Amino acid sequence: MPSAAWLTLVALVFALVACSPAGRDIVVLIPDPDGRVGQAEVATPGGSRLLTEANQMTQVTDASTPPSATMTAESAYIQSLFGEALAAQPAPPLKFRLYFLSGSTKLDAASLALFPEIITAIKVRDSRDVGIHGHSDTVGQAEDNIELSLRRAMAIKALILEAGLAVANIEITSHGEGNPLVPTPDGVAEPLNRRVEVVIR
DSSP states (O other), rough: OOOTTTOOOOSSSOOOEEETTOOOEEEEEEEOSSSOOOOOEETTTTTEEEEEEEEEEEEEEETOOOOOOEEEOOHHHHHHHHHHHTTTSSOOOEEEEEOOOSSSSSSSSHHHHHHHHHHHHHHHHTTTTEEEEEEESSOOOHHHHHHHHHHHHHHHHHHHHTTTOOOOOEEEEEEETSSSSSSSOOOOOOGSSEEEEEOOO
16 A cells, blocks of 8 residues: 555545555545545655546556556456455445425325335335434524424434334434525425435435
């Protein structure tokens, strides 16, 4: 593995480093589980290379030589070097959005139909860690919407517990009018903002 002076990671999403049989350090920029790609700058005293594209790679031979020209690593090559490390990565969180009737803790019809998928996902993953984050639109007073968002999140928690799931850690947050999906002026009844986001880890 290169020393800290050899490898600098900037705005990195996911980079992997391995030592090849030839004694060269290989750095590959891998997309994170949801497909985003960050950047990795690989630097030695002799020069540097910036990796910005999925599966882009470079090699470092020694401190006095710049990293090699970048190239794209084939999937099979990445697996041969990093297969075990990639397999050991935790599964990315599953995210669901549930929408509510205006001023209410009652789910709309589509979200009510979606809810069983959340229960199934928690069971399949055997999750012990679920986040439930309540939101509102901008109708009414901001303080009231904080309370409404909390009641929405608590209603979803109650439904999860009623399903008999033994979730050890349920995190509840209330955002009120903050963090809208659709920014609006005050007093606008925006259905996409009347929501609870469920994150299953």
